[in-house]
Amino acid sequence: MQRRKVRLIPSRPIFAVLAVGAVVGLNACSPSGGAGSVPTKSPDPAPVVDITAAGGDQVNPTTPIEVSAHDGKLTSVTVTNPSGKQVQGAMAGDGSGWRTTEVLGYDTDYEVTATAAGKAGKTTTQHKTIHTLTPKAKAYPSLIPVPKSGNDVGVGQPIVVRFDHAIKNRAAAERAMQVTATPDQPGSWSWISNKEVHYRPKDYWKPGTQVSVKINLYGVDLGDGVYGETDRTLDFHVHDAWVAKADGNTEQMQIFHNGQFVRAMPISMGKDITPTHVGAHVISDKQQKYTMDSCTYGVCPGQPGYYRTDEFFAERISNDGEFVHENPASVAQQGSSNVSHGCINLDQDNAAWFFQNFGLGDVVEVTNSGGPPLPVWDTYGDWSLPWDKWKAGSALP
Structure with a gap:
């Protein structure tokens, strides 16, 4: 039998196979390789600056502009209005934040520039325009x-x-x-x-x-x-409490100082067709000399009941033309009948005394005049309403 010749092929060196395996293993674990690589964070990132103000492009002017820094500290912040004036603000002690400390204006653009520095000297500067709301x-x-x-x-x-x-x-x-x-x-x-x-x-x-x-x-x-x-x-x-009590039945006005009676005065109040309002009146103005003109409430020259006259020691107790004042023409009726256009008439001595002691905010309470209650809307009819009805006029519970 003829023997078949077998060709022997030299095998590859074993070190070469190991070398290839080593390269493959190296590529699989390299951080710069493809899929599966794990990125590393820079040890000193650049700082990040945020500029905020609630309200978007319609910021309420009482809302502060706030600036914050991450991975660093704020080194400067400026907020300027259109004329270039800087808005005041305060920096946090650690440099992490800043906010305005004064209110802004309506309908205004504010330019904000903020810079922060990181640990490795890297800096970031941010710019932003903040616009405040425009009221109707x-x-x-x-x-x-x-x-x-x-x-x-x-x-x-x-x-x-x-x-x-x-x-x-x-x-x-x-x-x-x-x-x-x-x-x-x-x-x-x-x-x-x-x-x-x-x-x-x-x-x-x-x-x-x-x-x-x-x-x-x-x-x-x-x-x-x-x-x-x-x-x-x-x-x-x-x-001190100064309260005058004018009574249409007695035709007298009693004066109380801190609750103590001090004086009584004969008076004449509004006649039947122009009665004085009843209720607590508050003095809103006082004039040594005051021109009273009925045209101010619609009775003008040529109309029945028109008058224009200068009165003295006049203190207004409502906007309906009611005053406490001197009236020499009614002295004979003072203490006995009502003949005025709604005012409380006094003689000269009593009017001068009243003018000296009573002023803004003092009270004249009118009873039994035959007139309607002083309206709450008249200056000042506030005390004509009882407490529960007064509180009901509030918009809050």
Whole structure:
């Protein structure tokens, strides 16, 4: 039998196979390889700066602009208005944040630039424009008593806020208006109209009371696109209680100082066709000489009942033309009959004494005049409503 020749092929060196395996293993674990690679975080990332203000492109001007830094600390923040004036702000102690400390303006673009530095010296600067909301209208709150130094009023003085625009969201307005009385006394706001709200205590103010009023309406949404135009403050002191009690049956007016009777005066009140309103009146103005003109309430020259005359020691007790004042022409009727157009007439001596002792906020209570109650909307008919009805005029529970 012929033997078949077998060709021997040299095998590959074993070290080569191992080398290939080593390369394959290296590629599978390399962080720079393809699928399955694990990235590593840079040890010193660049800082991140965030600029925020709630409200999107309609930021409420009372909302602060806030700046924060991550992976670093803020080194500078500037906020400027269109005229280039910088807005004041405060930096957190660790440099992680910053926020404005003054209120902004309505309908204004503010340019914000903030820079932060990281640990390895890397810096990031961020820019952003913040736009504040644009009100449809701004409501200005005028105040009575008029804010001034040394305000001193009587125990019947209400706090009056009058707006130049109608207020739909009355509850929001009330929540923004704070009254603090020392000593503390129960009190409430009550709306006279959609543009006027008054505050009074349950009973007359206690003599010696200090009252502080804070009208924090700026930035407050008052409804229908109307926002508060500004904040205001008012402080006043309540002096001794001066209350006059005018009685149409006796034709006398008794004067009480801190509850003690001090004087009685003969008077003449409004005649039958122009009776004096009954109820508690509050003195809102006083003039040594005052021209009274019936045309101010619709009775003008040529019409029956027209008059125009100068009166002295005149103190207004309602906007319906009612005053306490001197009237020499009615001295004979004072103490016996009512002949005026609605005023309380006094002789010269009593009128001068009354003028010297009674002032803004003091009270004249009228009874038995034959007239209707003083309307709550008249200046100031606030005390004509009992306490429960007065409180019902508030927009808050």
